[in-house]
Amino acid sequence: MRAIICRNWCSPDDLCLADLPSPSLAPDQVRLRVNAVGINFADTLMVAGKYQVKPSFPFSPGLECSGEIVEMGPDVVGFKIGQRVMAISRFGGAYAEELITTHDYIVPIPDEMDFITAASFPVAYGTAHFSLTHRGQLQAGEILLVTGAAGGVGLAAIEVGKQLGAMVIAAAGSKEKLAIAKSHGADHLINYAKESICTRVKEITNGSGFDVLFDPVGGGAFEQSLRATNWQARLLIVGFAGGRIQQVPANHVLVKNVSVIGVVWGAQAAREPIVVTRGLNQLLTWWQAGRLKPHVAKTFPLEEAPAAMKALLSRAYPGKIILTC
Ligand SMILES: NC(=O)c1ccc[n+]([C@@H]2O[C@H](COP(=O)([O-])OP(=O)(O)OC[C@H]3O[C@@H](n4cnc5c(N)ncnc54)[C@H](OP(=O)(O)O)[C@@H]3O)[C@@H](O)[C@H]2O)c1
Numbered sequence: 001m002r003a004i005i006c007r008n009w010c011s012p013d014d015l016c017l018a019d020l021p022s023p024s025l026a027p028d029q030v031r032l033r034v035n036a037v038g039i040n041f042a043d044t045l046m047v048a049g050k051y052q053v054k055p056s057f058p059f060s061p062g063l064e065c066s067g068e069i070v071e072m073g074p075d076v077v078g079f080k081i082g083q084r085v086m087a088i089s090r091f092g093g094a095y096a097e098e099l100i101t102t103h104d105y106i107v108p109i110p111d112e113m114d115f116i117t118a119a120s121f122p123v124a125y126g127t128a129h130f131s132l133t134h135r136g137q138l139q140a141g142e143i144l145l146v147t148g149a150a151g152g153v154g155l156a157a158i159e160v161g162k163q164l165g166a167m168v169i170a171a172a173g174s175k176e177k178l179a180i181a182k183s184h185g186a187d188h189l190i191n192y193a194k195e196s197i198c199t200r201v202k203e204i205t206n207g208s209g210f211d212v213l214f215d216p217v218g219g220g221a222f223e224q225s226l227r228a229t230n231w232q233a234r235l236l237i238v239g240f241a242g243g244r245i246q247q248v249p250a251n252h253v254l255v256k257n258v259s260v261i262g263v264v265w266g267a268q269a270a271r272e273p274i275v276v277t278r279g280l281n282q283l284l285t286w287w288q289a290g291r292l293k294p295h296v297a298k299t300f301p302l303e304e305a306p307a308a309m310k311a312l313l314s315r316a317y318p319g320k321i322i323l324t325c
Contacts (some may be wrong), residue, residue, distance in 0.1 A: 062094025
């Protein structure tokens, strides 16, 4: 099988395409013929050695994909050969024509969903749903602020927030990105390249502030948001795409009964796969009802994975970038 290989901690340009023997299968595993792969910011961290998970060399990056089951171990139940599924792969491995994974980490794809849409789905929507429900306890009628709102997880958080009945404020770095955020349901927009998040949130909320922050950007975006919290706000720490890990002043947390809440969806999947697959099945029901609209900005063939990762890092593309095999 062809696979993109990382042989040492590196940048996307140092990854190479290789022909590898097909890996063998354990009794509880399935072999997928991969059709499409979702690119994630975390893939760029993983190959650079900056991610929580550090696979041993050589490895393929890739945390999510879609494809068909072509082989099953004898302990796998509830699936069949030829079934179309989406898969999550916490330790990478999806930038390849085949992926071996356990049946805990695959979810059937609805007949009407194509492979590219399916590959764009698990990490973005799974993280958004897990963050806003399990971790943030977002309630109907509350005000949700999303930073990096046109990125992979950001756009999904807008849509999931709307499904949960929140008023959504989207914050992103350009008017083009904010137009995408609006088309995915955002009620209010903040261009944080030009405007203060704090000032605008206070204007939009008549001084009360937001109830839940979904923050995949970190650094200054988080620090500005911290000054616009409502009473008992929940701040969801999702990522640090901006490149700086913020410090949280405890006095700001104390004075309004604020909660700062970590989110790690992939590790939750490893500890409690049912939480993650149940969330994905709920999300797929919403998708089938036309209530979620995954946005794929661009596709690249597998061999152009380095260009695809650099496209993600360029901040030029809203939503998801996908590799096709
Ligand atoms: N905790 C979890 O379980 C979990 C799960 C999935 C993802 N994440 C994290 O969430 C973050 C976003 O992931 P993603 O896959 O959605 O990435 P993405 O599609 O690249 O989106 C990231 C967004 O961050 C903003 N950004 C601000 N400064 C940036 C910078 N210096 N470089 C790149 N982007 C910057 C960009 O929007 P603007 O240009 O509008 O600012 C961009 O749209 C990452 O840190 C990732 O590791 C965490």
